[in-house]
Amino acid sequence: MSDHSKVNADAGKDPGKIRSVSRLKEIMTHYYIDAKTARDNSKKVAWITSGGPVEPLIAMDVIPVYPENHGAMVGASKMGVDLCRQAEVMGYSPDLCSYARADIACAVTQGGPIGGLPEPDFLVCCNNICGTVLKWYEVAARHFKVPLFILDTPFIHGEMTEEARRYVMSQVEEYIGFLEKQCGRKMDYDRMDEVGRLSVEGLRLWQAVLDTAAHKPSPITAFDAFFHLALIVTLRGTQVAVDYYKELLDEMHERLEQGIAVVPGEKYRLLWDNLPVWYRTNWLSEKFASHHACLVADTYTSAWSGILPLIDENRFLESMSVSYSSVYINISHDRMIDKLREMIEKYDADGLVMHSNRSCKPYSLGQYDLQKMVMDQLGIPSLIIEADMVDERHFAESQIETRIDAFMETL
Amino acid sequence: MMNQYLETLDIFRGISENPYEYGKSIKEVAGKPVIGYFCTYAPEELIHAAGALPFRILGTTGAIERAESHLQSYCCALVRGGLEDALTGRLGFLDGAVFPHTCDSIQRLSDIWRLNAGFGIHIDAVLPVKLNAPSAHKYMADVLHKAVRDLEHALGKTITEEAIAASVSVYNRMRRSLLSLYSMIDRNPGVMAPDAMYHILRAVMVMEREDAASRLEALVRVLEENAAPAEKSDRKRILLAGGICSHPDICRILHESGADVVSDDLCTGLRYADGLIDETERPVEALAKRNLGRMVCPAKHLSVTARGENLFAEVTRKRVDGVIFLQLKFCDPHAFDYPYLKDRLHRENVASMLLEIDQQPPPEGQLRTRFETFVEML
Ligand code: SF4
Ligand code: SF4
Numbered sequence: 001m002s003d004h005s006k007v008n009a010d011a012g013k014d015p016g017k018i019r020s021v022s023r024l025k026e027i028m029t030h031y032y033i034d035a036k037t038a039r040d041n042s043k044k045v046a047w048i049t050s051g052g053p054v055e056p057l058i059a060m061d062v063i064p065v066y067p068e069n070h071g072a073m074v075g076a077s078k079m080g081v082d083l084c085r086q087a088e089v090m091g092y093s094p095d096l097c098s099y100a101r102a103d104i105a106c107a108v109t110q111g112g113p114i115g116g117l118p119e120p121d122f123l124v125c126c127n128n129i130c131g132t133v134l135k136w137y138e139v140a141a142r143h144f145k146v147p148l149f150i151l152d153t154p155f156i157h158g159e160m161t162e163e164a165r166r167y168v169m170s171q172v173e174e175y176i177g178f179l180e181k182q183c184g185r186k187m188d189y190d191r192m193d194e195v196g197r198l199s200v201e202g203l204r205l206w207q208a209v210l211d212t213a214a215h216k217p218s219p220i221t222a223f224d225a226f227f228h229l230a231l232i233v234t235l236r237g238t239q240v241a242v243d244y245y246k247e248l249l250d251e252m253h254e255r256l257e258q259g260i261a262v263v264p265g266e267k268y269r270l271l272w273d274n275l276p277v278w279y280r281t282n283w284l285s286e287k288f289a290s291h292h293a294c295l296v297a298d299t300y301t302s303a304w305s306g307i308l309p310l311i312d313e314n315r316f317l318e319s320m321s322v323s324y325s326s327v328y329i330n331i332s333h334d335r336m337i338d339k340l341r342e343m344i345e346k347y348d349a350d351g352l353v354m355h356s357n358r359s360c361k362p363y364s365l366g367q368y369d370l371q372k373m374v375m376d377q378l379g380i381p382s383l384i385i386e387a388d389m390v391d392e393r394h395f396a397e398s399q400i401e402t403r404i405d406a407f408m409e410t411l
Numbered sequence: 412m413m414n415q416y417l418e419t420l421d422i423f424r425g426i427s428e429n430p431y432e433y434g435k436s437i438k439e440v441a442g443k444p445v446i447g448y449f450c451t452y453a454p455e456e457l458i459h460a461a462g463a464l465p466f467r468i469l470g471t472t473g474a475i476e477r478a479e480s481h482l483q484s485y486c487c488a489l490v491r492g493g494l495e496d497a498l499t500g501r502l503g504f505l506d507g508a509v510f511p512h513t514c515d516s517i518q519r520l521s522d523i524w525r526l527n528a529g530f531g532i533h534i535d536a537v538l539p540v541k542l543n544a545p546s547a548h549k550y551m552a553d554v555l556h557k558a559v560r561d562l563e564h565a566l567g568k569t570i571t572e573e574a575i576a577a578s579v580s581v582y583n584r585m586r587r588s589l590l591s592l593y594s595m596i597d598r599n600p601g602v603m604a605p606d607a608m609y610h611i612l613r614a615v616m617v618m619e620r621e622d623a624a625s626r627l628e629a630l631v632r633v634l635e636e637n638a639a640p641a642e643k644s645d646r647k648r649i650l651l652a653g654g655i656c657s658h659p660d661i662c663r664i665l666h667e668s669g670a671d672v673v674s675d676d677l678c679t680g681l682r683y684a685d686g687l688i689d690e691t692e693r694p695v696e697a698l699a700k701r702n703l704g705r706m707v708c709p710a711k712h713l714s715v716t717a718r719g720e721n722l723f724a725e726v727t728r729k730r731v732d733g734v735i736f737l738q739l740k741f742c743d744p745h746a747f748d749y750p751y752l753k754d755r756l757h758r759e760n761v762a763s764m765l766l767e768i769d770q771q772p773p774p775e776g777q778l779r780t781r782f783e784t785f786v787e788m789l
Contacts, residue, residue: 157535
């Protein structure tokens with residue numbers, strides 16, 4: 001389906017490591033040190049969901065902390081099983097989201113890769129990603145005995161209703177009121193505008209980084225994107241994120257100029273759906289690379305920037321209600337298929353790999369239907385991998401290996 | 412008296428055991444549209460006011476085959492079973508369904524159902540998840556008004572305010588009687604057969620509501636006039652907490668193990684009956700108020716402690732000795748609340764046990780042993 005002949009000619013160059021990796025690690029370390037020492041610097045800490053509107057927090061000088069990013073760290077450092085088990089001993093069902101289980105265990109035991117997250121002064125939960133976060137944040141609110149603000153973004157079946165739009169709009173006002181009360185001062189709207197602009201700039205740069213994967217061969221894989229996403233989640237709306245993504249974009253452009261293929265001999269271009277399998281990203285990355293397959297894009301890391309067309313940077317707060325409500329996993333399957341189609345075309349993908357992630361029902365239920373739609377409407381084959389993003393007990397390596405090998409043969 | 416009681420109970424039990432046959436007959440004989448729903452927050456009164464029969468879907472009794480190709484294994488039996496019956500045609504008598512937002516699984520089921528089940532009518536009523544803010548109060552009423560318009564459009568008729576008010580009064584009659592039955596059970600757990608209450612509840616959720624209301628009223632009257640006064644007993648008093656009770660047999664086995672169910676916190680239970688609708692207000696606004704004020708479900712947020720406080724208050728009010736958590740496997744909202752509720756009870760020295768149900772409850776022998784052990788411990 002795609003012309004790879006040219007690709008193979010210049011595919012020999014060693015991709016090497018992405019330089020910016022070490023810069024990112026540095027920034028993240030600083031960020032967590034800042035968060036952990038917030039109290040000493042009389043700063044407030046708020047826990048917020050990954051898809052939540054963080055910009056007002058930044059404008060209020062509150063340090064946002066992301067339990068889901070923490071969950072990803074737990075997964076990547078392979079501490080998931082142990083922490084999940086601890087939560088199960090407390091009575092949490094092994095069928096619950098493993099981010100939630102791991103994080104709840106960390107909160108109680110101060111365990112995990114960084115000895116627990118800094119305690120929150122308050123919590124901000126936006127349910128545009130799932131109903132799980134609502135319950136998880138209720139648990140956190142009881143545990144830390146801190147106030148909880150819920151931004152309720154009604155699920156969009158088809159089009160966003162006028163009723164829902166008004167509802168979310170008025171909650172944005174409630175949100176700001178809540179923050180003013182927690183911080184004991186008024187929102188500075190000039191600062192808010194500035195943060196909104198930085199957020200949009202960061203998102204645009206991030207999307208530009210992801211877009212370099214449209215080039216053949218691609219200078220970046222989805223596995224790299226999983227890693228470099230960290231700042232879009234945690235520092236969106238700050239200058240630090242903007243500067244970082246500028247650097248990363250420059251590096252990608254350099255790679256493009258030098259014709260560096262991140263997967264040497266790139267032959268197949270695949271799309272990934274759902275969260276990463278955090279404890280097996282290397283293994284999966286190598287596995288696909290061994291078939292000369294590059295995962296050029298994914299529905300997960302593009303979810304943040306995917307709402308860019310809906311954000312008006314000059315009226316950030318007003319456009320926030322529609323944009324934050326419209327993220328990839330808060331929309332119905334018939335709208336998801338449109339996004340998949342767009343991505344398949346943009347990145348010229350030959351196949352789709354779907355992670356059926358038992359932790360994440362809103363992302364995973366319906367994948368079978370999407371798989372069929374992608375085949376029927378676009379003629380693109382797909383592979384479903386049954387696993388979990390953090391809980392390794394649900395990763396059957398040899399079975400998955402066989403399935404990947406078999407799938408690659410059909411392409 | 413006994414006869415009338417048994418007759419009425421038989422009717423409820425018959426419908427509870429064969430709801431689809433009943434649904435079919437309403438469709439065929441009364442020629443009424445039948446609209447399925449999955450959750451106690453569905454705007455039933457509005458469906459009723461539109462001249463249709465609101466029909467609660469409670470999962471399947473058959474094996475899951477067709478639903479397998481649409482839903483992964485990590486999805487609750489209610490969602491899988493409902494889809495199975497839609498795809499196999501067992502729910503063929505439905506004209507469509509209304510999906511209120513409940514949990515992540517139902518939200519996804521709505522899409523899968525709409526794209527695959529082939530019913531003419533499909534309405535999403537995405538109610539607010541938080542209930543404790545002015546914005547949500549307004550939105551609750553807005554969504555119900557929108558549901559009125561959607562139903563009008565789907566069924567091709569106008570729903571007048573008078574019709575909604577009439578439905579409201581039927582529902583109030585029904586709920587008042589259900590609440591009376593709950594108080595009778597509280598005073599005398601042996602007033603009806605041990606599995607009667609949950610058959611009744613399952614039945615009224617699919618029955619013609621006028622009929623349900625009248626039969627419930629008759630039942631209450633008969634029991635009030637004739638029931639023998641409660642005897643002093645040292646049998647243990649149990650509260651069932653969780654989602655749906657698809658297997659009223661559980662109450663019989665429990666009864667034989669020496670304990671009686673005296674109250675619950677279930678979708679197919681008190682959460683359905685709780686909360687009368689204010690008949691002096693404009694009906695849609697009154698319905699919105701009921702949704703905001705009734706006993707809260709774990710998929711909605713009233714406050715971080717509301718469910719624990721409700722549960723403990725009910726345990727105290729009904730002098731409950733032990734709580735059995737009846738949970739569907741893969742049900743996230745309930746599973747998240749369980750550790751908190753369990754600990755909350757434990758702090759007050761109220762014992763509890765967890766019974767997780769996948770497709771079917773555990774075999775009777777095993778269940779009996781677990782219940783006997785639990786009851787002995789109380
Ligand atoms: S993984 Fe899924 S269920 Fe878990 S917090 Fe994220 S969106 Fe929610
Ligand atoms: S609330 Fe629980 S039982 Fe009800 S549909 Fe959702 S997961 Fe299933």
